[in-house]
Amino acid sequence: MNEHTIAPADVTRVTCIGAGVIGGGWIAHFLARGYHVTAWDPASDTESKLHRLIEAAWPALTELGLAEGASRENLTIAPTLEEAVSSAQFVQESAPETLELKQDLLARIDAATPADVVVSSSTSGYGMTEMQAHCPTPQRLVVGHPFNPPYLIPLVEVVGGEKTEHRAVRWASEFFEIAGKSVITMDREVPGFIANRLQEAIWREALHMVANGEATPAQIDTSITEGPGLRWPLLGPCLTFHLAGGEGGMAHMLDHFGPSLKSPWTRLEAPELTDDLRDRMVQGCEEAADGRSIADLVSDRDRAIIDVMRAIDGVRRGDS
């Protein structure tokens, strides 16, 4: 990317490389947001699979509200990777999670994409530093990690590699926001980024419990869907525990329940609860609460739990 880079708000054409579940989900999302999408995938049945995926997603996307000019007709399948990216204004790569494959593919994309265009990878497992190793212009490559299905789940985690320019990261974050996603911009690479580290911690604890005969998969799922899972769509783990501290919030929670961090409630060892960590959590919760009092948060939480339970009951009963 350079001084001629298009402004994120001016992008009208997006290229998606890879059209499986994730790539196809991105394509459905970009079409619904009104972009012209060019797709390429080496599989021979790409066109038919992609049409099925988009057909299946379109009613939901229509219900959520299509952008002006959004149409399934705005999709072009390119015959080669090079043609797909040659006039791209933004490229999203969603190939299988194999490092060598990603390295080679990103090098090919990088070589064929105009120099002022940002290239983003959907990888969930690799850092951009290792993936951009063979790229001629690695400074415009970023990770833009979505969640399945990308046309519904808003989260995208954006982070660069060692050779990525900061402005490419900033550009990608701004573009994803404009394209309707909720963006977390990370300052540095961490394996698994943020959400997958938290998910993976739950997943490994769950596997340990099953391996030890302490719980069945059905019990594990019920413990989430009938319990904390009902709070998490509104309040993440930090604000959830901010409320657990009562009127004293996170400060009270850490000062009084800090010792329980040493309890064997998971196989994951706790960090040392230093004064610095305590203060970061307290200030971070203030920031996340964004002016909402504990009473406001409790009242919103209760409202959200009721509405989420009703929404889920409706789905379980098969209401349309």
Add this chain to the structure above:
Amino acid sequence: MNEHTIAPADVTRVTCIGAGVIGGGWIAHFLARGYHVTAWDPASDTESKLHRLIEAAWPALTELGLAEGASRENLTIAPTLEEAVSSAQFVQESAPETLELKQDLLARIDAATPADVVVSSSTSGYGMTEMQAHCPTPQRLVVGHPFNPPYLIPLVEVVGGEKTEHRAVRWASEFFEIAGKSVITMDREVPGFIANRLQEAIWREALHMVANGEATPAQIDTSITEGPGLRWPLLGPCLTFHLAGGEGGMAHMLDHFGPSLKSPWTRLEAPELTDDLRDRMVQGCEEAADGRSIADLVSDRDRAIIDVMRAIDGVRRGDS
């Protein structure tokens, strides 16, 4: 408990010992389900605090649907613990989380409660084996661990201690189900039970990330509320990964992505993925899926994500 124990469906009177946030939440729940509740708490302002809590919860409980005969008038504050339990048909203890306090309180409750009545503790941190140490008739003591707020979150984890009779555990599970809760009956004591072990794994990973400057509390919360948190009210972690395996489900997921368990995506070490663990996960997911195909689950998931996002948007906008 003995052969004269009342049937769970015949219970009309419940005693709650401790009337703080959790005890008060239980009282609101039992009143809404039509029970007569007797409460005792050593604090001098119990009555006024309890009335405020019940007043605040009642509109939500009314909206969710009160049981026949449910009334806030069906609450009696007893002057002593002994009077509170003397004619109880079921006792729920929700005292502060201090082992010595719980041991002494449960011994007092046990001594004063009719022998054929089940006594349950709301503890989130202790096992019944250590709590029942000083009880004269420990065989009728169980853990019945709720989630905050107990009048909204359905989950209750039920487990006995070493001296608890199996029929007391069975009785409590049946009673909680009748009283409108979603019950997980555990075969054996595990520190933190199930949901809190999973929550605690997320929490510790989150604390590590903040301590290392890898993420802020606000980013951690956003990564859940805009990401996997939108799926968890419908599908727990096991069925979520069952879908991540595509048409092959959990079997495909473990056989193909098993090696990623070794990735440093969390500080929690993974268990060895033995054939036995693999088979338990695959069979457990079949059981949890309960006849629903992958396509059914995907379609329900998408419906649920949309409805949950709408519910949360409504709460954020302040719709009533």
